[in-house]
Amino acid sequence: MTASAQCEALRYNKAAMRIIGIDPGLQVTGYGVIDYERGRHALVEGGIIETDPKAGLPARLAALYRGLDTVVRQTQPDVAVVEQLYSKYSHPQTALLMAHARGATLLALSHRSVEMVSYTASMVKRALVGHGRASKRQVAGMVAQMLGVSLDDISDHVSDALALALCHSTPWALAQGPGSGRFVALDGQLCAPHLPFRRRRRL
Numbered sequence: 001m002t003a004s005a006q007c008e009a010l011r012y013n014k015a016a017m018r019i020i021g022i023d024p025g026l027q028v029t030g031y032g033v034i035d036y037e038r039g040r041h042a043l044v045e046g047g048i049i050e051t052d053p054k055a056g057l058p059a060r061l062a063a064l065y066r067g068l069d070t071v072v073r074q075t076q077p078d079v080a081v082v083e084q085l086y087s088k089y090s091h092p093q094t095a096l097l098m099a100h101a102r103g104a105t106l107l108a109l110s111h112r113s114v115e116m117v118s119y120t121a122s123m124v125k126r127a128l129v130g131h132g133r134a135s136k137r138q139v140a141g142m143v144a145q146m147l148g149v150s151l152d153d154i155s156d157h158v159s160d161a162l163a164l165a166l167c168h169s170t171p172w173a174l175a176q177g178p179g180s181g182r183f184v185a186l187d188g189q190l191c192a193p194h195l196p197f198r199r200r201r202r203l
Contacts, residue, residue, distance in 0.1 A: 016037035020072070026097045026098070026100060026101045029157070031049070033075045046154065047158065048157050051064055065108050082105060083121060124167040127170040
């Protein structure tokens with residue numbers, strides 16, 4: 001199913017959708033998988049992938065790729081949501097490392113033929129909380145409320161990833177629709193019961 005077809009399925013609540021949100025990072029990458037059907041959300045899995053800080057950059061990127069590939073293979077998402085990169089960073093080195101991690105993420109998704117969409121942080125906040133300047137605590141609280149879990153059970157990385165996944169299923173995000181110029185898919189198309197969290201350390 002293409003990204004645009006997935007959008008239409010969500011818009012009219014005709015089909016279930018499995019969405020994975022990914023918060024890429026070279027040291028820690030958070031992910032969260034949800035099922036969405038007819039206005040209801042269910043948590044499938046959430047966790048983090050950690051790489052060895054003592055390893056070289058190529059080895060860490062390879063570990064991140066393998067970890068994400070395993071998650072995607074096991075959870076079989078229909079669409080993946082990754083936060084859109086900022087155009088300006090006050091710490092260029094951090095931005096560069098983030099871009100490397102994001103690249104490994106996109107490669108893993110592409111190799112599994114998973115469609116990818118992107119939202120800015122302000123878009124996620126607006127979709128979940130109602131305004132683009134919401135605090136991380138407010139967003140995390142909405143994530144916990146929508147999925148029926150405790151804030152104490154969700155790390156910041158997992159919460160950020162779940163927020164991305166939830167954003168893709170909200171009426172606000174769907175209302176943006178194809179053609180808004182803000183949702184990017186890998187193939188060039190445009191779109192706008194609680195299980196244990198898992199840790200995948202230094203894969």
